[in-house]
Every structure is written in structure tokens, then in C-alpha cells.
Amino acid sequence: MPAPQCASCHAARAALRRPRSGQALCGACFCAAFEAEVLHTVLAGRLLPPGAVVAVGASGGKDSTVLAHVLRELAPRLGVSLRLVAVDEGIGGYRDAALAAVRRQAARWDLPLTVVAYADLFGGWTMDAVARSTAGSGRSRACCTFCGVLRRRALEEGARLVGATHIVTGHNADDMAETVLMNFLRGDAGRLARGGGLGSRGEGGALPRCRPLQLASQKEVVLYAHFRRLDYFSEECVYAPEAFRGHARHLLKLLEAARPSAALDLVHSAERLALAPAARPPPPGACSRCGALASRALCQACALLDGLQRGRPRLAIGKGRGGRDEEGSSGPPPPPPSDPGSAPGPAAGGCGATCKERCE
Numbered sequence: 001m002p003a004p005q006c007a008s009c010h011a012a013r014a015a016l017r018r019p020r021s022g023q024a025l026c027g028a029c030f031c032a033a034f035e036a037e038v039l040h041t042v043l044a045g046r047l048l049p050p051g052a053v054v055a056v057g058a059s060g061g062k063d064s065t066v067l068a069h070v071l072r073e074l075a076p077r078l079g080v081s082l083r084l085v086a087v088d089e090g091i092g093g094y095r096d097a098a099l100a101a102v103r104r105q106a107a108r109w110d111l112p113l114t115v116v117a118y119a120d121l122f123g124g125w126t127m128d129a130v131a132r133s134t135a136g137s138g139r140s141r142a143c144c145t146f147c148g149v150l151r152r153r154a155l156e157e158g159a160r161l162v163g164a165t166h167i168v169t170g171h172n173a174d175d176m177a178e179t180v181l182m183n184f185l186r187g188d189a190g191r192l193a194r195g196g197g198l199g200s201r202g203e204g205g206a207l208p209r210c211r212p213l214q215l216a217s218q219k220e221v222v223l224y225a226h227f228r229r230l231d232y233f234s235e236e237c238v239y240a241p242e243a244f245r246g247h248a249r250h251l252l253k254l255l256e257a258a259r260p261s262a263a264l265d266l267v268h269s270a271e272r273l274a275l276a277p278a279a280r281p282p283p284p285g286a287c288s289r290c291g292a293l294a295s296r297a298l299c300q301a302c303a304l305l306d307g308l309q310r311g312r313p314r315l316a317i318g319k320g321r322g323g324r325d326e327e328g329s330s331g332p333p334p335p336p337p338s339d340p341g342s343a344p345g346p347a348a349g350g351c352g353a354t355c356k357e358r359c360e
């Protein structure tokens, strides 16, 4: 049976049905609709004011590639300028190839690119070194969580380095729905309270962050990359932990099979969520070491680096029932453990998310 006509231009044959609406569109009309929807998200949410210098967190993956491409198309209408900021976590055999994709994008789209490296920012610590340090500690499966904390800090540092006023990341609706599910399943009221909305306004001196693709489904992000013929990196990180996110993703797929709007409904649920006063986390203060926003004495990045320094890597992620962390010693982290000659192999299981943990 021939493909139906495009429901928008009525000239070309439809190339796809939009996953949520079922609307049959040709590739060109789909891409135009996708861009218009992102524009509406940014304008309606007042995410990026005219004149903003926007740091795009670029990983080389499909989401950040689509985000950079769409914002480059929209930049003249939004009146913003773009900078690509990529983070080199120091993951042998993975990040080099992903960074090569980012460099190709920057050259093709004529966008300035800055790469910031964990090793430079965190006293020589790379993710490979962190993984070696945590091996056998029972925390080795938490690589993505450690990485996410450091990455958030690195992206902030990179954005400041390029004079950005705002940070954007490529999280889509599926990523956000998984995060909402994870926070519900963990009973993490603090993160649920912070997780709603399209971003943060920049409390505590941090740069405002937003997620312009937050209402776009993962399927449509992939379709947009396909029809725009975007070059992106799609291999999985060598650290494939048994991340809790994998369970949330599986659950979301089951929910979507019964209710196609489940992901977006979850995102909107988090936006409307109101916590009872007794369940609300106390307002965050400032990290006693670096001044960043912190719900304990040390922010998560400083707590992690402090733990590495003491040889007891730990993270204050979760509900924090134990009260405030003890403040650690104030010196820089010690040199990371020397490279034994090979990067750690992949752990059992697979997060399959590449880097969805990292910018939340």
C-alpha cells in the first residue's frame, strides 16, 4: 500500500507517523514541526532570553547533537549565541571517539568549542582513575553517579570559561520520565522537589540550566537526527554499570505500551508535584569548600573528591537521613592511583543510557 500524503504539506508522501499523535508527515514537515515545538518550549518557558550566551553541553551523542543543531537553526529568532562545551571525563576507549564527533560538529556548524577535562579540574582524577579507586569497594557499580556529580561541576566550569550566561542540556522526555520514576522509587523527595520544570533558574550563583528537548520523545529525537542526517556518536561508554536507571527505563517501556503518553505525563506530573511542608527538604546552603549550592556541609563534588582523598569514595546522593556530612580536610585531592596499564573492563549489566545521569 503506498504511503499516505503528508498531512501538513499535502504534496510529498509521508515518511513517518509521529509516535504520539499518529500524524503522517514527510521528513521536511516533521523536522519543521519538531523545531517549532522546541522554539515554543523555549519561548513559553522563557528559558533563554534574547542576548543570552548559551553553553550547549555537547557529548557527541544523539540528544546533544540534535539540541545543538536545532538551537543553531533557532538562534537568529531567539537572539542567542551558542558555544559548545564538551567534557572529557578521561575514559579510555570511549570519550576520545565521542569528542571527535563533537569536533566534527563544531567545524561543520562553525560553532566555538571548548573541552574541559576532569584531569585538569579535579587534581588529576579521571573517571578511569575513579573507577580504579572504587573497584572492589562496593561502589564500583556507581560510576555513572560519581561521573554525574563531577560532570555537572565540569559543565558549569566550562560554561563560565566561555562566558556563558545559560547552560542547556539534551535531556529528552524519556530521560526526564526515567528520572522522575527513579526518584519516586527511591523515595527521594528532595530530588523530586527539584526535578520539576524545564530547568533551574540558577540558585546560589550557579548558571541557569534548561532542557529545551524535555518535551520531545526519544523516538522523535532519533527521527530528527535521521532526517537531518546528523553525524553523532552512538557507542556505549565502557562503564556499563547496573544502573538503577535501567530498571526505570524498562518500567517506562511497559507503561508506554499501555499508555503512549506515559513519559510526558510523568514529566508533567513532576512539574505539578507539591510536597507537604514536612516532606520538603531544607533550603540548600553553600558548600563550605567551594561555595557551590549544597544541601550538606560539602557539595556533592567536593564530598566525592574528599572521599577519594581519604580512600573512601562516597556520595551523598539520596535522602540524607544521616544529617550533615562532616567537613573533610581542605587540601586538594591526592594524585589518582597510577594507571595499571589498562582501563577497567565493562561491569556487568548495562546502563544503556550513556550519560543521562550526568547533568541532572
Ligand code: SF4
Residues within 6 Å of the ligand: 089, 091, 127, 143, 144, 145, 147, 148, 237, 238, 239, 351, 353, 354, 355, 356, 357, 358
Ligand atoms: Fe560517565 Fe556517561 Fe560513562 Fe556513566 S556512561 S561513566 S555518566 S560518561
